[in-house]
Amino acid sequence: MTAVLFDFSGTLFRVESTESWLRAALNDTGQALPEPRLKAAAAALEAAGALPGGANPVELPEDLAGLWAVRDKSAELHRAAYTGLTRRVPLPDPGLYDALYERHMDPQAWAPYPDAAEVLRTLRERGIGVAVVSNIGWDLRPVFRAHGLDRYVDAYALSYEHGVQKPDPRLFSVACAALGADPRQVVMVGDSKEADGGAAALGCQVHFVEHLPVTERPDALLPVLDLVG
Structure with missing residues (x-):
């Protein structure tokens, strides 16, 4: 990946x-x-x-x-x-x-999940491209900057900026193109099988996490590191 x-x-x-x-x-x-x-x-x-x-x-x-x-x-x-x-x-x-x-x-x-920084930092260290793909109506980049995580994100594909929302494959395609990545070598990580599952139409592997309070989900993102090797 x-x-x-x-x-x-x-x-x-x-x-x-x-x-x-x-x-x-x-x-x-x-x-x-x-x-x-x-x-x-x-x-x-x-x-x-x-x-x-x-x-x-x-x-x-x-x-x-x-x-x-x-x-x-x-x-x-x-x-x-x-x-x-x-x-x-x-x-x-x-x-x-x-x-x-x-x-x-x-x-x-907004609060980041406890393992978010570790996972994003490790992906950067391994040379793995990272993009955020979100159904949203406002610019979330300041959230990443405020929590010190923007340094680990290479691209953002935000629905309101492109007039298309997940599960439409076009939004995932925008992100893959921004990273210069073949969708067949990309993992999409999300909490919605309906919305985030749309990435599978491009050939992406999809990994789901549960949408839980931060105190109840300390390490659900860590398995992503095993998926990319």
Whole structure:
């Protein structure tokens, strides 16, 4: 194998909890909620699937279904889909809906999995190309820079920058081309069999990890080092 493609959310990084997300947005806007109301609002936001990178909606509203299906094809669609879900939950200030969306793009809202740095560093030392392939509506590069991992990434293929989202093989093809790698000598690592499994159409080997909290997944990325030899 000459290169490895990694998904972002749920693979290399995990977003903060919905409660932490709401607390941060309240703090950023100088607001507060009584603890019972805060916890109830966080639970409602969780059920709504309002946090990008978090849980999917328990029940997707019919009027947002079409938007949800293509949400990662542009920055505008992504914001519209997620703020649409967030607005299903009553909050004390209308400004909080945009504040929540802005918060999820803050590098502080994301934590790398415990073994991410070791795996990325080792791949660099072995001369293995690395690209991040993500369905996303915003530039995640600052997250990698803030956590000191950008030095190990050679290329990014982000859905909103190309107007195409996984599992469409074209997004994986963009990443392989950027690395100068033959897809048949590439491993795609991700947490979604539906989305990340699309790389198999190009001939890539696919390796899946579970989308778990960082404290519950200390070493799931390490087997990738065995796959590339």
